Amino acid sequence: MKKRVPLTGNAAAAEAMRQINPDVVAAYPITPQTEIMMTFAEFVADGLVDTELVTVESEHSAMSACVGAAAAGARVMTATSAQGLALMHEVVYIASALRLPIVMCVVNRALSAPINIHCDHADTMAERDSGWIQIYSETAQEVYDHTILALKLAEHEDVRLPVMVCQDGFITSHGVEPVEVLDDDVVKNFIGEFKPWYPLLDTDNPKTYGALDLFDYYFEHKRQQFEAMKNVPRVYEEAAKELSKITGRQYPKVEGFFLDDADYVIVVMSSTAGTTKYVVKEMRKEGKKVGLLKVRLYRPFPKEEIASLLDGRKAVAVLDRAYSIGAEAPLFCEIKSALYDAKVKPQLASYVYGLGGRDTPPSLIRSVFEDLISGNISKEEKYLGVRE
Amino acid sequence: MALTVRDLLKREERFSYGHRLCPGCGAALTARLVMLAVNEPVVVSCATGCLEVSTTIFPYTAWRVPWIHNAFENAAATISGVEAAYKALKKKGKIDKDIKFIAFGGDGGTYDIGFQALSGALERGHDFLYICYNNEGYMNTGAQRSGGTPMCADTTTAPAGKVIPGKMQWRKDLTTIVAGHHIPYVAQTTLHNPLDLVNKVRKAIETPGPAFINVLAPCVRFWRVNPADMIKICKLAVDTCFWPVFEIVNDEWKLSYKPKEKKPIEEFLKVQGRFRHLFTPENRHLIDEIQKHVDREWSFVLKMCGETQ
Numbered sequence: 001m002k003k004r005v006p007l008t009g010n011a012a013a014a015e016a017m018r019q020i021n022p023d024v025v026a027a028y029p030i031t032p033q034t035e036i037m038m039t040f041a042e043f044v045a046d047g048l049v050d051t052e053l054v055t056v057e058s059e060h061s062a063m064s065a066c067v068g069a070a071a072a073g074a075r076v077m078t079a080t081s082a083q084g085l086a087l088m089h090e091v092v093y094i095a096s097a098l099r100l101p102i103v104m105c106v107v108n109r110a111l112s113a114p115i116n117i118h119c120d121h122a123d124t125m126a127e128r129d130s131g132w133i134q135i136y137s138e139t140a141q142e143v144y145d146h147t148i149l150a151l152k153l154a155e156h157e158d159v160r161l162p163v164m165v166c167q168d169g170f171i172t173s174h175g176v177e178p179v180e181v182l183d184d185d186v187v188k189n190f191i192g193e194f195k196p197w198y199p200l201l202d203t204d205n206p207k208t209y210g211a212l213d214l215f216d217y218y219f220e221h222k223r224q225q226f227e228a229m230k231n232v233p234r235v236y237e238e239a240a241k242e243l244s245k246i247t248g249r250q251y252p253k254v255e256g257f258f259l260d261d262a263d264y265v266i267v268v269m270s271s272t273a274g275t276t277k278y279v280v281k282e283m284r285k286e287g288k289k290v291g292l293l294k295v296r297l298y299r300p301f302p303k304e305e306i307a308s309l310l311d312g313r314k315a316v317a318v319l320d321r322a323y324s325i326g327a328e329a330p331l332f333c334e335i336k337s338a339l340y341d342a343k344v345k346p347q348l349a350s351y352v353y354g355l356g357g358r359d360t361p362p363s364l365i366r367s368v369f370e371d372l373i374s375g376n377i378s379k380e381e382k383y384l385g386v387r388e
Numbered sequence: 389m390a391l392t393v394r395d396l397l398k399r400e401e402r403f404s405y406g407h408r409l410c411p412g413c414g415a416a417l418t419a420r421l422v423m424l425a426v427n428e429p430v431v432v433s434c435a436t437g438c439l440e441v442s443t444t445i446f447p448y449t450a451w452r453v454p455w456i457h458n459a460f461e462n463a464a465a466t467i468s469g470v471e472a473a474y475k476a477l478k479k480k481g482k483i484d485k486d487i488k489f490i491a492f493g494g495d496g497g498t499y500d501i502g503f504q505a506l507s508g509a510l511e512r513g514h515d516f517l518y519i520c521y522n523n524e525g526y527m528n529t530g531a532q533r534s535g536g537t538p539m540c541a542d543t544t545t546a547p548a549g550k551v552i553p554g555k556m557q558w559r560k561d562l563t564t565i566v567a568g569h570h571i572p573y574v575a576q577t578t579l580h581n582p583l584d585l586v587n588k589v590r591k592a593i594e595t596p597g598p599a600f601i602n603v604l605a606p607c608v609r610f611w612r613v614n615p616a617d618m619i620k621i622c623k624l625a626v627d628t629c630f631w632p633v634f635e636i637v638n639d640e641w642k643l644s645y646k647p648k649e650k651k652p653i654e655e656f657l658k659v660q661g662r663f664r665h666l667f668t669p670e671n672r673h674l675i676d677e678i679q680k681h682v683d684r685e686w687s688f689v690l691k692m693c694g695e696t697q
């Protein structure tokens with residue numbers, strides 16, 4: 001029996017964690033993620049989960065303990081934001097390279113300086129090359145669904161990679177929405193029992209993790225990691241299909257909204273996709289052929305799907321809530337690269353928006369569509385909603 | 389019952405030969421003795437450093453027990469995770485045997501960059517033993533100074549030059565700092581007597597909760613000593629009281645060894661290339677200052693142990 005309950009994005013993540021009932025959670029508080037950890041700590045205190053909660057003294061130790069626990073053979077989860085993720089950075093790479101299926105709920109927040117607690121995607125974009133799978137969530141419902149999906153994906157034999165489930169700080173993490181929650185047993189059956197590979201706790205079969213790997217082996221081991229990531233799209237589709245059967249909701253890697261006949265398209269991730277949907281509906285009423293392409297699975301990057309969905313459009317605006325100072329913004333850069341093989345290349349525009357939580361109301365999204373329609377397109381990166 | 393050499397000879401070497409640590413390396417003997425002392429099922433975590441890089445060069449490993457290297461500063465955090473996993477899986481009935489947990493870190497990985505992770509793991513009370521194999525410098529990267537490097541030692545980041553005679557700070561007293569966590573077992577020792585280390589490891593591993601042992605483990609390469617003299621140097625370290633050996637069980641300090649006759653610090657310094665520059669007439673006052681500091685530290689330990697001079 002599914003039930004609809006009002007939940008914040010953070011509460012939705014915590015609820016999914018409760019149902020997953022991981023063996024170990026090691027985490028450290030940081031706004032806007034802290035609520036996930038506090039809610040989960042209450043579950044532990046009330047005996048609702050069997051988890052060992054390791055209240056580490058930093059995020060560096062959080063990810064380090066997650067690596068130790070996962071290598072030991074446990075099902076492991078954590079959560080963080082911004083500075084916390086940046087502090088973990090060193091160990092984020094180690095987790096994926098040791099092929100440990102850790103699931104981390106990331107509540108996106110701007111990176112310092114200046115210090116700011118609100119949403120942008122600079123924190124997870126800085127980890128995009130780390131070998132983690134990244135899934136971005138538009139709503140609290142997606143946070144819940146994606147967290148469960150992520151666990152299944154991470155622990156698949158052909159994947160064995162860690163996953164970040166991202167949601168927008170405050171906008172999603174602290175906004176209350178109706179969320180359809182599955183029965184505990186349904187989640188339990190969906191994720192199944194975790195059977196670790198080469199656990200450290202199997203002391204009869206000792207294994208060495210994290211050996212020194214020089215020019216004679218390092219490259220081959222990296223190559224295996226690339227290969228594992230190539231398996232993700234297939235496994236993702238299988239797992240998403242299975243989850244869809246239970247929830248009735250779809251989880252395509254990229255999602256179109258009024259896209260079929262759209263001439264003018266905005267590409268965006270996370271909560272701003274919701275705002276864009278609203279604007280698309282409004283402008284469709286006015287007869288404008290506008291549409292949205294939402295990127296859900298950002299790593300691995302669904303290049304072919306994106307190329308085929310954008311091929312032949314008149315103009316496409318890519319909205320990045322992140323930046324690469326001195327180069328093109330990350331999502332834009334990758335969309336542009338995906339379109340290299342397109343038969344009819346659309347005109348492309350790059351917009352950086354919403355840094356440090358700057359509000360991006362429908363009027364701004366509309367202005368982007370209007371730029372596309374009126375041909376106000378330049379090669380220059382534009383900044384949406386900034387005071388120049 | 390204290391272990392004897394005869395007992396050890398009957399045991400399987402869980403830290404095997406074939407590693408690539410330098411001949412005479414104190415870290416090698418430390419690891420070997422620790423792994424001889426612990427014959428229970430055990431998982432080891434190891435910080436980046438000489439011990440790690442020289443024992444697990446892929447596709448080889450010198451470890452016959454489950455072993456994990458994560459990074460430089462997080463051996464304690466890593467073993468925290470392993471131990472937490474053990475507790476969780478044991479609670480769920482997925483593991484039935486009793487397993488021990490050991491973390492190894494060099495002085496760099498313990499006094500300096502890994503200090504926070506160590507302190508956190510001790511405060512959280514994980515059931516594990518942390519071994520600091522202390523060779524008084526970042527040896528793996530070429531003998532840079534650490535917070536554990538003694539005053540005036542010639543290191544590559546605090547070299548003995550024309551105007552500055554090596555490292556110009558006193559080393560921190562990590563063992564006392566760890567004792568400030570009031571964990572059940574803390575000890576300091578060196579390789580002057582292998583059974584001292586072995587029996588301290590036994591006590592530590594049998595004590596529930598966190599335990600810490602600081603082992604002065606000479607780096608023959610960068611202390612610039614004859615590899616064959618490694619044990620002799622350890623003996624000089626205890627006989628000059630440069631490195632007092634003691635244990636702290638539930639906050640009770642107990643001296644493990646008191647030299648019959650305390651030797652002057654020169655005896656320890658003069659056999660090591662890293663202190664060679666001190667042996668000139670104009671640097672005599674530095675040796676005197678080091679002696680005064682050694683005396684002060686020794687008095688402190690005696691006082692804590694309720695011993696008289």
Ligand SMILES: Cc1ncc(C[n+]2csc(CCOP(=O)(O)OP(=O)(O)O)c2C)c(N)n1
Nearest residue numbers: 436437438460494495496497525526527528
């Ligand atoms: C974060 C980080 N900083 C620096 C290094 C480089 N590094 C590797 S080992 C090491 C020194 C290790 O010193 P210590 O812990 O005393 O062990 P030893 O090599 O002396 O046995 C350094 C500086 C690193 N691997 N990681």
Ligand code: SF4
Nearest residue numbers: 410413438607608609
């Ligand atoms: S350099 Fe020093 S610490 Fe490193 S292996 Fe050689 S003797 Fe041991």
Ligand SMILES: [Mg+2]
Nearest residue numbers: 494495525527
């Ligand atoms: Mg060292």
